[in-house]
Amino acid sequence: MKALVTGGAGFIGSHLVDHLVESGFEVVVVDNLSMGAISNIKYWEQVTIYVADVCDDQFMQQLLADERPDYIYFLAAIASVADSIERPAETHAVNHTAVFNLLEHIRQIRLPIKQFLFTSSAAVYGNLPELPKREDSRVAPVSPYAIDKYATERFVLAYGELYDLPTVCVRFFNVYGPRQNPSSPYSGVLSILTDCLKNQRPFTLFGDGTQTRDFVYVSDVIKALWLITEHRVQHQVINIANGLETSLNGIIQMYQEIAGQQLEIKQAEQRGGEVDHSVASIGKLARLNYKSEWPLRRGLTKYWEGE
Ligand code: UD2
Numbered sequence: 001m002k003a004l005v006t007g008g009a010g011f012i013g014s015h016l017v018d019h020l021v022e023s024g025f026e027v028v029v030v031d032n033l034s035m036g037a038i039s040n041i042k043y044w045e046q047v048t049i050y051v052a053d054v055c056d057d058q059f060m061q062q063l064l065a066d067e068r069p070d071y072i073y074f075l076a077a078i079a080s081v082a083d084s085i086e087r088p089a090e091t092h093a094v095n096h097t098a099v100f101n102l103l104e105h106i107r108q109i110r111l112p113i114k115q116f117l118f119t120s121s122a123a124v125y126g127n128l129p130e131l132p133k134r135e136d137s138r139v140a141p142v143s144p145y146a147i148d149k150y151a152t153e154r155f156v157l158a159y160g161e162l163y164d165l166p167t168v169c170v171r172f173f174n175v176y177g178p179r180q181n182p183s184s185p186y187s188g189v190l191s192i193l194t195d196c197l198k199n200q201r202p203f204t205l206f207g208d209g210t211q212t213r214d215f216v217y218v219s220d221v222i223k224a225l226w227l228i229t230e231h232r233v234q235h236q237v238i239n240i241a242n243g244l245e246t247s248l249n250g251i252i253q254m255y256q257e258i259a260g261q262q263l264e265i266k267q268a269e270q271r272g273g274e275v276d277h278s279v280a281s282i283g284k285l286a287r288l289n290y291k292s293e294w295p296l297r298r299g300l301t302k303y304w305e306g307e
Contacts, residue, residue: 001114002026004069006054006098007076008047009036011180012119012172012221016073018042019222028067030054031076040179054098061105070114071229072106074099080186081123081273084145095148103159103167115229116156116167120237122214122278124150124171131245132281135171135237143273157235166234170225173241173280177218177299178307190215193252194303197259207270209249214241214279217299220292227288241280242292254297258304 003020007013008029014036020027021043029041032053038044048067052059054076077095078084084091099118106113125133126140141150153169160167176190185192196203224240256263282290294302 001071002028002067002069003071003073004028004030004063004067005073005075006030007036007074009033009038009040009049010075011036011040011177012175012218013073013075014040014042014179015177015218015222016075016225017047019226021046023226025071028063028069030060030063035079035181054102055093057098057101060098060102064102064105064111065109068111072102072113072116073225074102074116074118077119078145079121080184081143081145082186084143084148085273088144091144092148095145096152099152100155103155103165106165107159107163114166115232115234116160116165117225117228118152118156118167118169120149120153120169120171121146122171122173122239122241122280124153125278127275131277132243132279133239134281135239135284153237157237160235166232168228168233168235169237170228170240171237171280172221173214173216173239173278175216175218175221175240177303180218189213189248190251190255190300190303193255193263196263197255197261197304202264202266203252204266204268205248205252206268207248207274209252210247211270211274212245212247212277212279213251214244215246215251215296215299216240216242216292217294217302220294220299223293224285224288224290227285227290231288233288236284238284239280239282240285241282242296243280243282244296245277245279246296251296251300255300255304258297258301
């Protein structure tokens with residue numbers, strides 16, 4: 001079995017690649033290394049790695065024809081709401097057009113895939129008050145990022161139904177764990193907190209810290225993706241989260257306890273476009289026999305101690 005992982009040198013992608021190799025898959029990665037690194041891939045010597053951009057349509061078309069993967073996991077993205085507001089055309093090309101073009105090539109060459117999995121985001125739910133977010137909750141995508149993710153979901157599912165392709169979409173909540181790049185202010189807050197604690201740097205808290213998130217450890221995310229593959233789930237959207245709501249103050253407190261250190265915290269204004277409260281219903285995942293192995297304290301401890 002051969003799997004193509006776009007964004008396979010990135011944070012979540014590289015963990016998925018590790019798992020696929022360990023499960024006996026032949027793995028092909030496409031990554032432009034904008035946020036990822038080949039050193040993230042544990043078994044890089046066993047993986048075919050193309051340093052290329054998913055927006056290079058000719059390249060992607062040729063890749064499909066040459067490699068003919070059985071499974072495609074589309075994780076390449078510019079995963080920043082703020083970036084999408086700054087440069088919507090560029091983020092649209094990656095977060096939407098590249099996925100659409102790949103689907104279209106699959107359809108045209110009638111590639112007999114076993115699963116096409118697109119990774120979307122909790123961003124599609126926007127800031128509506130109802131919680132927890134179920135897959136059939138109302139959506140309110142407002143940023144170019146969220147709109148691209150939602151529009152792409154619709155295409156992925158419609159292509160699945162219309163052209164009989166086994167497609168599926170997942171919505172990631174706040175994923176954390178090793179290899180998350182802390183270099184941008186829009187990197188995951190836990191990668192920034194780790195960086196601040198390890199290097200005795202002050203942490204900037206946006207808002208009063210009462211905002212809540214559903215933090216999920218990357219190993220649980222990979223487990224969820226694998227269950228979706230094993231159960232051959234298709235034509236559906238599935239939340240990937242822990243199902244627990246935690247405030248930012250709460251997680252900072254817990255992480256300081258684990259690290260045995262006190263952070264210097266600088267207060268700043270709440271970010272524009274911020275979601276106040278976020279937590280997922282993970283009923284659909286649970287029906288695939290998903291159980292979290294990494295409750296927050298355990299996941300944070302593992303993250304703090306390193307891989
Ligand atoms: C997450 C996703 C984003 C999008 C969004 C949809 C990540 C990394 N980002 O953004 O791609 O899907 O959900 O709603 O998963 N914070 C600080 N100080 C910092 C950094 C962050 O106080 O230095 C706060 C931030 O204002 C927010 C919380 O921490 O309230 C979480 O921030 P984040 O960037 O990790 O994730 P989020 O939920 O904004």
